[in-house]
Amino acid sequence: MAQAPTATPRTYDLAVIGGGINGVGIAADATGRGLSVFLCERDDLASHTSSASSKLIHGGLRYLEHHEFRLVREALAEREVLLAKAPHIVKPMRFVLPHRPHLRPAWMIRAGLFLYDHLGKREKLPGSRGLKFDAQGPLKAEIKRGFEYSDCWVDDARLVVLNAMQARDKGADIVTRTRCVSARRVEGHWEVEVEGPQGRQQIRAKGLVNAAGPWVASFIRQDLQQKSPYGIRLIQGSHVIVPKLYEGDQAYIMQNEDRRIVFAIPYLGQYTMVGTTDREYQGDPAKVTITDQEIDYVLGVANAHFRKQLSRDDVLHTFSGVRPLCDDESDNPSAITRDYTLSLAEEQGAPLLSVFGGKLTTYRKLAESAMAQLQPFFPRLGNSWTASAPLPGGENMTTPQALTRELLDKVSGLTPALAQRWATTYGSRVWTLLGDSRSVEELGAVIGADLHVREVEYLQRHEWVTRADDVLWRRTKLGLVFTNAERAALENLLAHSEPARSAKDSNAA
Ligand SMILES: Cc1cc2nc3c(=O)[nH]c(=O)nc-3n(C[C@H](O)[C@H](O)[C@H](O)COP(=O)(O)OP(=O)(O)OC[C@H]3O[C@@H](n4cnc5c(N)ncnc54)[C@H](O)[C@@H]3O)c2cc1C
Incomplete structure (x- = not known):
């Protein structure tokens, strides 16, 4: 039931609207x-968008064709920064570019890769090289040559949650x-009205950050009743998950006849993720789903490159x-700038x-630019700090492989698969999940796959989980293997358990 607005609203320096990567990145930095x-x-x-990406921390090789050198340079340098900040959820990946000479000449690709290797700071990631494919490989026989270069892969939804946790650990209310x-200016500050499980509440803030992603312009027009300084183009992108298309840890970057590129990326050990598309979208961003044409398009690009042919029956899951x-x-959705613009009013x-706008890859730099723009309003604002600070779970961590081994050593009854899933999901925060427990038997019942009650309680207590989808598709990807009955059991558990949050983890509302 709706409550009357609180009599004395709390006053903050900054109110941030939107818990996608840009909102939480700004909240953590501030x-x-x-x-x-x-x-x-x-x-x-x-x-929304921040869990539906291609999950790449990348410079964006193809943006070079659109002369987006500023964006590519900044994004390339962020790869190693994010790898060091979150080695549990970010990993280096090699990208194989099969060369089909009628699409782009080899000299052009070589020149692009030379720039890609040298434009941004790169110390750990290996550079590019030419490749010859043999007849035993996964690609079609007519594809004989190609190139290989480095970028990184990230669990996008977890990158968001880790930034939110970092902000909360430092005192933010999320x-x-x-x-x-609604939000309106009253005597030099913002009065912000929010509506949630506790009904309507008011808070005050000196500054307001609109990080509403696809809703950025409609938020200004409808909720703030003001004119948006820029228009926004909603460009849909969809991916399909299919059974593993090839062996190995490498991704493939495939050039299509329309000059677009589509990735095939190894996903969770047993799958391949193929995407993405680019199409103008007019509907409600919350309701975007893949179309049959998009499925056929991405399968068509994969089928033009790989020996193993895919049909719609192979599609296990999709996301858009x-x-x-x-x-x-x-005019061309693929050519619209991927760079970000900050507007200060x-x-x-x-x-x-x-x-x-913006990219997952550049969220940290975007947050730094946001701080630079807000600095005049907060003269005591501290210096930039995020480049070298680990994200939660990245503290005291060497590699996910070493953490997996340590978990197997210290926790009896743990399977290698669960140890690896935990290491690449929670990093060193897995020890908070485990508490004093050192055996799987202490972790409560199994709800489905390898999800124990203890992990769900951890997620409720520390990671804002309230619904089954939060667990199955964003905190983990167990949705791919959960049955309907297991999902119902998880929903039931979440509906009937509300573990007490520690003061440090508690939310404002
Ligand atoms: C198909 C696809 C592939 C991509 N691949 C990559 C990639 O590989 N690498 C990369 O770097 N980038 C990639 N991107 C880009 C990247 O995903 C986006 O730039 C980024 O996720 C945008 O984050 P955001 O925080 O601006 O928006 P969002 O993640 O959409 O967050 C905005 C949030 O605001 C909330 N919100 C809106 N209105 C309100 C309100 N009134 N009150 C409270 N909350 C509100 C919404 O619920 C939403 O969660 C890709 C994007 C797509 C679509």
Whole structure:
């Protein structure tokens, strides 16, 4: 039942709207610089674009063709920064580029890869090289040559949750399932009204950050009743998950006849993820789903490259998202800039900073730029700090392989698969999940696959989990293997258990 707005709303330095990568990245950075921060997310953290990406921390080889050198340089340098910050959820990956000479000449690809190797800082990731394919490989016999280069892979939804945890650990109040319904400037600050499980509440903030992703412009128009400084183009992108298409840890970057590129990326050991598409989207961003044409398109590109042929029957799962791109009036959805634009509007000394566009890869740099823009309003704002600070679970961690071995050594009854899943999901925070327990028998019943009650309780207590989808598709990817009955059991468990949150983990609302 709706409650009346609180009599004395709490006042923060910054209120952030949106719990996608950009909102949580800004919240974490600002909190670490000494600001008091409130963040609200209307659904679950990462429930929209930030869990529907290709999951690459990459410079974006193809953006070189569109002369996006600033973006590529910044993104390339972020690969090793993020790898060091979160070695549990970010990993280096080699990308094989099969060369089909009628699409792009070899000299052009070689020149692009030379730039890619040298444009941004690169110390650990190996450089590019030419390849010859033999007849035993997974590619079709007519594809004889290619190239190989480095980028990184990330668990996108977990990158969001880890930034939210970091913000919370430093004092931010993060509330999910809570929508900002209005905000207005009153005497030099923002009065922000939010609606969530506890009904309507009001908070105050000196500055407002609009990181609503696909809703960035509609939030300004409808909830703030103002004019948006930029238009937004919603460009849908979809992926399919199929059974493993080939052996090995490498991804493939496939050039299609329309000059677009599609990735085939190893996914969770037993699958391959293929995508993405680029199509203008007009509907509600929350309801985006893959179309039959998109499925045929990505399967068609894979079938043009791999020996193993795929049909719609091979598709185990699909996911779609919309890129909230800043409208640069380009005719071609693939050519619209992937760079971000920050818009600052100031009245009565109360700033509104809106985030247009951006990439998962550059979220940290985007947050630093946001801080630079907000600095005049917060003269005591601390210095930048995020480049070298580990994300939660990345502290005291060498490699996921070493942590997997340590878990197998110390926790009796653990399977190698569960030890590896935990190491690549929670990193060193797995010891918080385990508490004093050192045997699987102490972790409670199994709900499905290798998910024990203890892990669900950890997720409720520390990672804002309230619904089955939060666990199955964003905190883990166990949705791919859970049966309907197991899912119902998980829903039942979540509905009937509400573990007490520690003061450090508690939410504001
Ligand atoms: C198909 C595809 C592939 C991509 N691949 C890559 C890639 O490989 N690498 C890469 O670097 N980038 C990639 N990207 C881009 C990247 O995913 C996005 O730039 C990024 O996720 C955008 O994050 P965001 O925080 O701006 O938006 P979102 O993640 O959508 O977050 C915005 C949040 O705001 C919330 N919200 C909206 N209105 C309100 C309100 N009134 N109150 C409270 N909350 C509200 C929403 O619920 C939402 O969760 C890809 C994007 C797509 C679509």
